[in-house]
Amino acid sequence: MYRYRQFLRIDLAVSAVKPSVKSKSVLTASLPKDSVVDNLKPLPSCVYSRRSVSSDGGFQSQTKYKVLYDGECPLCMKEIRFLQYMDKRRQNQLDMIDISSADYRPDDNGGISYETAMQEMHVIGPDNKVYTRVPAFQQMYGAVGLGWVTSFTKLPGMPRLMDIFYGWFAKNRLQWTGRQDCATGQ
Structure with missing residues (x-):
C-alpha cells in the first residue's frame, strides 16, 4: 500500500x-x-481493510478458525508449523491457540478446558461451532486450501474408521512422545 x-x-x-x-x-x-x-x-x-476472497469468488468475513493444540507435543508441532506456513498464503484464516501455554484461557476458547483439549483435537469455527477429531482436521485443512487432503475421510465408512484410528492415536500420543499423562502418571 x-x-x-x-x-x-x-x-x-x-x-x-x-x-x-x-x-x-x-x-x-x-x-x-x-x-x-x-x-x-x-x-x-x-x-x-482487506477482505479475503473465497475460491468461488465471493467474499468471506474476517473471522478465523481457532485451532487448539498442545504446544509440548512434537508431533502436533510439526503439523501446526506446516499449517501456519500454509495459512500465511491464505490470509491467516487460522488462529493457533497453545493449550499448554500458561496464559491459555478456556473462557476465550468456547469453554474448552485444558483437560478436555488434551483428550482430542478441537477447532472452533467462525460461527463458534466446536469441531473435534476428524471433522476438526477437515476444517483446519479446508481453511488453508488443503481440503482435498482430508477428502478421503468423507467416503462411506471412513469417518467411523478414522475416528477409531484418531482415538487410538490421541490416547497414546503422550506416551509416544515421551511424556506422561498428569492424571494417571503414565
Whole structure:
C-alpha cells in the first residue's frame, strides 16, 4: 500500500508541476508552494481493510478458525508449523491457540478446558461451532486450501474408521512422545 500511495503522490505531483523558465523538462520543474502534494492527507483506515476472497469468488468475513493444540507435543508441532506456513498464503484464516501455554484461557476458547483439549483435537469455527477429531482436521485443512487432503475421510465408512484410528492415536500420543499423562502418571 505504501508504494501505491507513493506512486499516487508522484502522479499528482507531476500533474501539478509548472515547468521552470530555465528548463523545458517536467522532471526538473518546480512545484508551486500550495501544490496538491503538500495538501495530501492519509486515506481513512477503511480504505486499507482487506477482505479475503473465497475460491468461488465471493467474499468471506474476517473471522478465523481457532485451532487448539498442545504446544509440548512434537508431533502436533510439526503439523501446526506446516499449517501456519500454509495459512500465511491464505490470509491467516487460522488462529493457533497453545493449550499448554500458561496464559491459555478456556473462557476465550468456547469453554474448552485444558483437560478436555488434551483428550482430542478441537477447532472452533467462525460461527463458534466446536469441531473435534476428524471433522476438526477437515476444517483446519479446508481453511488453508488443503481440503482435498482430508477428502478421503468423507467416503462411506471412513469417518467411523478414522475416528477409531484418531482415538487410538490421541490416547497414546503422550506416551509416544515421551511424556506422561498428569492424571494417571503414565
